[in-house]
Amino acid sequence: MIYAPKEGFGRTARIQSMEDYQFLYRKSLERPEEFWGEMAQALTWFHPPETVLDADTDQVDFSWFGGGRLNACYNAVDRHVKENPRKPAIIWAKNEPGQYELITWRDLKHNVGRVANVLKAHGVKKGDRVCIYLPMVPELAYTMLACARIGAVHSVVFAGFSADSLRERILDSGAQVLVTANEGPRGAKRVRTKAISDEAVEGLSQVRSVLVVRRTEADVPMKAGRDWWLDQEMSKHRGTCPVEWMAAEDPLFILYTSGSTGKPKGVMHTTGGYLVYAVTTHRYVFDLQPDDVHFCTADMGWITGHTYLLYGPLANGTTTVLFESIPTYPDAGRLWQVVDDVKATVLFTAPTALRALLREGDAYVKKSSRKSLRLLASAGEPINPEVWRWYHDVVGEGRCPVVDNWWQTETGGVLIAPMPGATPCKPGSATLPFFGVEPVLVDDEGRVLEGNGVSGNLCIARTWPGQARTLWGNHQRFIETYYSRFPRLYFTGDGCRRDEDGYYWITGRVDDVLNVSGHRLGTAEVESALVAHESVAEAAVVGFPHELKGTGVCAFVTLKPEFLDASTEQMMGALKEQVRHVIGPIATPDQVRIVSGLPKTRSGKILRRMLRKIACGETQDLGDTSTLAEPSVLDELLTQQSQMQ
Numbered sequence: 001m002i003y004a005p006k007e008g009f010g011r012t013a014r015i016q017s018m019e020d021y022q023f024l025y026r027k028s029l030e031r032p033e034e035f036w037g038e039m040a041q042a043l044t045w046f047h048p049p050e051t052v053l054d055a056d057t058d059q060v061d062f063s064w065f066g067g068g069r070l071n072a073c074y075n076a077v078d079r080h081v082k083e084n085p086r087k088p089a090i091i092w093a094k095n096e097p098g099q100y101e102l103i104t105w106r107d108l109k110h111n112v113g114r115v116a117n118v119l120k121a122h123g124v125k126k127g128d129r130v131c132i133y134l135p136m137v138p139e140l141a142y143t144m145l146a147c148a149r150i151g152a153v154h155s156v157v158f159a160g161f162s163a164d165s166l167r168e169r170i171l172d173s174g175a176q177v178l179v180t181a182n183e184g185p186r187g188a189k190r191v192r193t194k195a196i197s198d199e200a201v202e203g204l205s206q207v208r209s210v211l212v213v214r215r216t217e218a219d220v221p222m223k224a225g226r227d228w229w230l231d232q233e234m235s236k237h238r239g240t241c242p243v244e245w246m247a248a249e250d251p252l253f254i255l256y257t258s259g260s261t262g263k264p265k266g267v268m269h270t271t272g273g274y275l276v277y278a279v280t281t282h283r284y285v286f287d288l289q290p291d292d293v294h295f296c297t298a299d300m301g302w303i304t305g306h307t308y309l310l311y312g313p314l315a316n317g318t319t320t321v322l323f324e325s326i327p328t329y330p331d332a333g334r335l336w337q338v339v340d341d342v343k344a345t346v347l348f349t350a351p352t353a354l355r356a357l358l359r360e361g362d363a364y365v366k367k368s369s370r371k372s373l374r375l376l377a378s379a380g381e382p383i384n385p386e387v388w389r390w391y392h393d394v395v396g397e398g399r400c401p402v403v404d405n406w407w408q409t410e411t412g413g414v415l416i417a418p419m420p421g422a423t424p425c426k427p428g429s430a431t432l433p434f435f436g437v438e439p440v441l442v443d444d445e446g447r448v449l450e451g452n453g454v455s456g457n458l459c460i461a462r463t464w465p466g467q468a469r470t471l472w473g474n475h476q477r478f479i480e481t482y483y484s485r486f487p488r489l490y491f492t493g494d495g496c497r498r499d500e501d502g503y504y505w506i507t508g509r510v511d512d513v514l515n516v517s518g519h520r521l522g523t524a525e526v527e528s529a530l531v532a533h534e535s536v537a538e539a540a541v542v543g544f545p546h547e548l549k550g551t552g553v554c555a556f557v558t559l560k561p562e563f564l565d566a567s568t569e570q571m572m573g574a575l576k577e578q579v580r581h582v583i584g585p586i587a588t589p590d591q592v593r594i595v596s597g598l599p600k601t602r603s604g605k606i607l608r609r610m611l612r613k614i615a616c617g618e619t620q621d622l623g624d625t626s627t628l629a630e631p632s633v634l635d636e637l638l639t640q641q642s643q644m645q
């Protein structure tokens with residue numbers, strides 16, 4: 001079924017018809033420099049760009065808005081203080097229901113300036129990295145913007161990651177300052193944020209200062225000379241802090257994400273290109289209107305938080321909601337309650353949250369009015385058509401367009417999405433490319449698949465301003481990861497179908513990355529965590545369809561001889577705990593299957609394809625089993641599988 005554009009929505013929409021979209025899309029591909037040059041004018045530049053694009057695809061080196069100088073914090077904060085000092089910039093929805101704090105543009109500037117002065121007093125200079133490990137508190141936004149203000153590079157680490165994960169990211173980025181909190185309330189739990197941070201920086205002389213946000217009353221040990229309460233430090237400084245005018249290509253932030261190898265990748269985004277892309281996509285994909293209250297439920301630890309909770313809305317002068325809690329606390333009506341309380345006009349969430357809420361029934365939704373909403377958005381993983389329809393029919397009461405948008409940490413902003421009010425939608429498809437984006441499907445041999453009605457590997461043929469430029473300190477890895485499989489094309493790692501109407505349908509990852517509840521997880525990372533346990537000889541991790549998480553984690557494990565007598569129950573528990581401890585709760589395997597051998601080829605390569613089929617319960621169709629070195633291994637796996645069903 002095709003959902004036609006909403007009548008009436010088109011009158012105020014930025015893009016009113018498919019003709020408008022096609023006209024601008026064509027222009028963006030035919031005259032990209034003119035198109036992006038115009039889009040760049042939405043920002044305030046200290047010195048306007050002299051060129052728009054300088055691309056060297058052979059060297060995988062892209063440079064946008066050369067000669068331009070700007071500051072991301074100035075664009076997100078200062079220029080709106082002049083126009084709208086009393087307008088709320090951030091509405092902080094605290095963990096406990098009914099508790100809100102309004103932060104006006106003036107408050108925001110004042111607090112950002114003070115944090116910037118604190119960072120400077122702690123020796124942070126332009127180009128230095130600052131690691132941020134915080135719950136969803138205003139200080140998180142202040143610190144990111146403070147870094148941008150003084151030209152420091154922020155590296156936000158999701159506060160659900162473990163001490164080991166945090167430490168690895170601090171080491172890779174070379175950060176000398178860590179900003180954290182004493183505790184993080186999250187639903188009914190309290191995360192011991194400072195304790196995790198302490199473990200992460202234990203013995204790391206690299207980290208000079210740890211600034212601690214006082215989120216709760218909890219007293220935590222403070223190490224003299226290293227740990228400082230942020231509120232006390234802020235009270236020493238005034239709010240005025242000059243901005244550092246950055247070159248357009250100067251780094252704005254690093255954000256770590258998972259890839260096919262065990263080591264997380266430090267994706268680097270620039271000041272000019274990223275910000276132009278953030279404001280442009282925020283304006284069109286969410287059909288920005290002057291009085292919008294933009295409620296994006298993503299955590300700041302992910303790219304969605306960076307682009308559509310912080311930089312996009314704030315740089316466009318839009319009120320943004322910072323949600324500290326979770327959609328099911330205290331019950332499944334929480335998101336709708338927040339929507340009503342703050343009068344949100346745009347709600348942007350993830351399919352995993354929608355699946356969990358749908359399961360609780362419509363009564364929670366219907367208790368709220370949701371009258372303020374005019375647009376619903378979803379990203380992070382494929383949205384199941386029945387979830388799309390529920391979002392559209394029940395949550396939006398058929399009034400609001402649903403904007404399923406596809407993109408990645410590396411793309412900085414949305415690459416494929418409908419134009420609300422103009423694009424007819426098919427539930428489950430992110431529809432058509434954004435301006436300036438040229439998707440290409442290629443087969444496994446790298447042949448470009450022309451025309452409609454084809455499926456293949458999703459690549460992007462030309463650069464766009466929001467594209468990540470490199471992996472922190474490792475450009476070679478950037479080239480190998482994204483530009484070696486299909487030369488001169490950016491490879492996304494996703495499989496995709498282009499249907500008869502030219503609509504794009506993401507079919508999921510085709511590499512060793514799992515998308516678990518919208519969080520990217522490398523199978524290799526989980527395997528390394530398991531193998532680090534004293535009992536494990538070998539581990540192979542695969543994904544399987546999971547009702548709530550989209551993809552669940554299934555680990556096949558062989559044990560060392562001295563652990564063969566241990567109780568299976570206990571071992572499973574211990575191994576789940578191991579992954580939780582090493583990576584964080586999001587990576588905890590849903591299933592641990594202890595086996596006496598893994599299926600391998602004669603050359604010793606683990607047959608993951610076969611394990612994937614087994615985990616998915618597709619045991620009828622295991623493909624070619626003749627390459628197995630030890631066929632008996634398969635019998636055991638199949639027996640175990642049949643016992644589970």
Ligand code: WTA
Pocket residue numbers: 257302303304378379380381382383404405406407408409410430492493494506508509515518519520
């Ligand atoms: C998946 C999140 C289908 C995809 C913004 C991609 C999606 C990965 C969608 C990136 C969508 C994201 N439909 N799949 N609308 N949005 N994905 O880096 O597999 O956390 O490669 O960025 O999520 O995840 P990341």
